[in-house]
Amino acid sequence: MYPISIVAEAMLNGLLTGAVYALIALGLTLVYGVLHIINFAHGAFLTVAMFAVWAAYVFLGLDPYLAIVPLTILFFAFGYVVQRFVIGPASHGDDGNILLVTLGLSIIIENVLLALFQSDTRSISTDVSFQVLEIGGLLISKARLYGFLGAVVVTALLWLLLVRTDTGKAIRAVAKEKLGAQLIGIDVKHVFAVTFGLGTATLAIAACLLMPTFYVNPRVGGAFVLVAFTIVVLGGMGSITGALAGGLVIGVVESLCSLYLGDSLGQIGIFIIFILVLLLRPTGLFGARA
Amino acid sequence: MTVFRNSISRRTALKGGAAVVASLSAPSVLRAAEPAPVKIGILQPVTGALAQDGEYGRAGAEMAIKDINDAGGIKALDGAKIEMVFGDARSNPEAGVQEVERMQSEGVAAIVGGFASPICLASSQAAARYDLPYIVDVGVSDQIISRGLTNTFRFAPGFSICTKIAIDNLVRINEAAGKPAKTIALVHEDGLFGSGLAKLMQEELPQYGFEIMESISVPTPSRDLSNVTLRLRSLNPDLVIPSTYYGETVLLARTMQQQRVKPKAVYAVLNGAASNRRFVSSFPEAAEGIMDCNHWHDPSNPGNDALMKRVEEAGKQWNYNTPLNYSCVGLLVDAIERAGSAKREDIIPSIASSTYAEHLMPYGPTKFAENGQNMGASPVSTQVQDGTIMVVYPEKFANAEPHFPVNG
Numbered sequence A: 001m002y003p004i005s006i007v008a009e010a011m012l013n014g015l016l017t018g019a020v021y022a023l024i025a026l027g028l029t030l031v032y033g034v035l036h037i038i039n040f041a042h043g044a045f046l047t048v049a050m051f052a053v054w055a056a057y058v059f060l061g062l063d064p065y066l067a068i069v070p071l072t073i074l075f076f077a078f079g080y081v082v083q084r085f086v087i088g089p090a091s092h093g094d095d096g097n098i099l100l101v102t103l104g105l106s107i108i109i110e111n112v113l114l115a116l117f118q119s120d121t122r123s124i125s126t127d128v129s130f131q132v133l134e135i136g137g138l139l140i141s142k143a144r145l146y147g148f149l150g151a152v153v154v155t156a157l158l159w160l161l162l163v164r165t166d167t168g169k170a171i172r173a174v175a176k177e178k179l180g181a182q183l184i185g186i187d188v189k190h191v192f193a194v195t196f197g198l199g200t201a202t203l204a205i206a207a208c209l210l211m212p213t214f215y216v217n218p219r220v221g222g223a224f225v226l227v228a229f230t231i232v233v234l235g236g237m238g239s240i241t242g243a244l245a246g247g248l249v250i251g252v253v254e255s256l257c258s259l260y261l262g263d264s265l266g267q268i269g270i271f272i273i274f275i276l277v278l279l280l281r282p283t284g285l286f287g288a289r290a
Numbered sequence B: 001m002t003v004f005r006n007s008i009s010r011r012t013a014l015k016g017g018a019a020v021v022a023s024l025s026a027p028s029v030l031r032a033a034e035p036a037p038v039k040i041g042i043l044q045p046v047t048g049a050l051a052q053d054g055e056y057g058r059a060g061a062e063m064a065i066k067d068i069n070d071a072g073g074i075k076a077l078d079g080a081k082i083e084m085v086f087g088d089a090r091s092n093p094e095a096g097v098q099e100v101e102r103m104q105s106e107g108v109a110a111i112v113g114g115f116a117s118p119i120c121l122a123s124s125q126a127a128a129r130y131d132l133p134y135i136v137d138v139g140v141s142d143q144i145i146s147r148g149l150t151n152t153f154r155f156a157p158g159f160s161i162c163t164k165i166a167i168d169n170l171v172r173i174n175e176a177a178g179k180p181a182k183t184i185a186l187v188h189e190d191g192l193f194g195s196g197l198a199k200l201m202q203e204e205l206p207q208y209g210f211e212i213m214e215s216i217s218v219p220t221p222s223r224d225l226s227n228v229t230l231r232l233r234s235l236n237p238d239l240v241i242p243s244t245y246y247g248e249t250v251l252l253a254r255t256m257q258q259q260r261v262k263p264k265a266v267y268a269v270l271n272g273a274a275s276n277r278r279f280v281s282s283f284p285e286a287a288e289g290i291m292d293c294n295h296w297h298d299p300s301n302p303g304n305d306a307l308m309k310r311v312e313e314a315g316k317q318w319n320y321n322t323p324l325n326y327s328c329v330g331l332l333v334d335a336i337e338r339a340g341s342a343k344r345e346d347i348i349p350s351i352a353s354s355t356y357a358e359h360l361m362p363y364g365p366t367k368f369a370e371n372g373q374n375m376g377a378s379p380v381s382t383q384v385q386d387g388t389i390m391v392v393y394p395e396k397f398a399n400a401e402p403h404f405p406v407n408g
Helices: A004-035 A042-060 A068-091 A095-117 A142-164 A166-176 A178-183 A188-210 A220-235 A240-261 A268-280 B002-025 B027-033 B051-070 B093-105 B117-128 B159-176 B192-208 B226-235 B246-258 B277-282 B302-313 B321-339 B344-352
Strands: A132-135 A138-141 B038-044 B082-088 B110-113 B134-136 B152-154 B183-189 B211-218 B239-243 B265-269 B291-294 B380-385 B388-393
Touching: A004 A042, A004 A138, A004 A142, A004 A166, A004 A188, A004 A220, A004 A240, A004 B226, A042 A068, A042 A095, A042 A188, A042 A220, A068 A095, A068 A188, A132 A142, A138 A142, A142 A166, A142 A188, A142 A240, A166 A178, A166 A188, A178 A188, A220 A240, A220 A268, A240 A268, A240 B226, B038 B051, B038 B093, B038 B321, B051 B082, B051 B110, B051 B302, B051 B321, B082 B093, B093 B117, B110 B321, B117 B134, B117 B152, B134 B321, B159 B192, B159 B265, B159 B291, B159 B380, B159 B388, B183 B192, B183 B226, B192 B211, B192 B239, B211 B226, B226 B246, B239 B246, B246 B265, B246 B277, B277 B388, B302 B321, B321 B344
Parallel strands: B038 B082, B038 B110, B110 B134, B134 B152, B183 B211, B183 B239, B239 B265, B265 B291
Antiparallel strands: A132 A138, B291 B380, B380 B388
16 A cells, blocks of 8 residues: 555654653653552643743743753652642542542643633744654654654663662652551652652653644643553553553554544544553553552 | 715814813813714634734734724714724634624624634624624635625635635646646645535546545644655655645645655645745745635735835734735725715615725725625635745736746
């Protein structure tokens, strides 16, 4: 039907896009793995991060790739504060409450953004936005390639942090056995807040990698977070490597579906996978916990 | 007529006398000597997704009102000034209706504007309840003029006129160039506007010897159009016809540029971007050579250059909405002048019988059909040439030759 070069390029496009999806799913799966809650405000946080990248570029002239450093720090602090002083206290230790608090937060954030920026769609155009690399007849968008590399590096760093550092050990301890961790002197509230901060920090990076080719409006996060939920389920809830693998699979499936079925139906493959995974392998590809 | 003039001057004299008496105690009341201003409602979406378009339209209406007032107001009403009652339709039909209700309570003589078809449909219907004359500026949906509303007029061409002329112009431009384009790929948004247009083209274009290779639908908003571009690359059509909204057209043009997909021409129909100066200035390389069949001002009319200069000097932006709204206000005031009255029941028949020719569009004198459509209205084919949007067809209004085919 299509020549092999077109199919290969569609798959490559899918891999590049999928890596950024994976990065967004990473924060979601991390928070689920440790706090055992689904963060409904994840999409809204992503939108805030994308507006921050836009504002940094428009008002301060800061290149999105350079904005990664300050925004990551800023969003880590933002996530830490939100968990420590809003979600934590408001939930009174009940997981059901946390769910509702994050849902409420997402509604508030979306509407504050709507009031501030209206529903206009905004985009930025940097030098990188148009550049392509030509490799053996394939044209690869530089911005997407940077997005892919960034996503892989961040996943690796996060994995190292969890496996090799004391903070990582504490996070894993709390994830496995909250009471036990408390007994040996780990500050559980602090660990929760750090985990949440890491989750929002990955969103800031994802936003920086997305903005050179994408646009932002107050509802944009929703478009990504639905995909991110699917990736988390596919990869196994709480699994870092699962999120990366899941993201890449979803990216390729979406790309091939839209090549063969048209862009309007491109999403259908994602949700077929979602249903199949839930039916056949509810723990996901890399999910150990069941 | 004499009786009429006499009564006006007598009334003016009385008012003048009253003003002199009043000014003894309160000098500021001197203004009362002027005839009561005529309020005109200007409805545009200036916040929300359509904010940019609303601003283009508002600039045109404001300039028209200023010009008429500076030239002495409405002469048939003793130089009555026009007072603008502005309403923000906030990019949705409900808000449009709310603003119509507010304008009604403020006593406007007529309403001009609306921009988007859904806003125009709802607002003109709300205005119809009060027999309030409503002049649609842009809204292209054919439904607007097929509801039997006597208050609603459309100065600009609608969907069916636009598509018919778009196809005619394409066929003529292609024939004049020796028929270089034979195969076509349609890229359309999957809503009512894009799908309807694609269906129509699939029916019409093969009759003129074109082959429709594929009709690709894209959602609004789209995350990514790389795959559409890949399909275009593999199909390699002579002509790409996009009928998508601004965001997707920009995304498509940029991705096509990046992926080096170069069809012989890109010929858009009623497209949100290819006849938008913002697109051309933001992405000059991607926009170069793109053709569009859309509303556009008459470049041979010097009034447009003057207005464009003033709009830009005021720090505002110009698009086809600007001269269109400027002309709609002119049309309304012409109707009031000829009726010699700002009463709704006098304005409506006066617009219906209007032969207004002093506007800025390539339409000729207005001639309204019974359904309220200006039958003289017509779109033109434009092309981005060296970073400027030029009219390339029909020859009568063209200020440039079409570059066709653009590539190859």
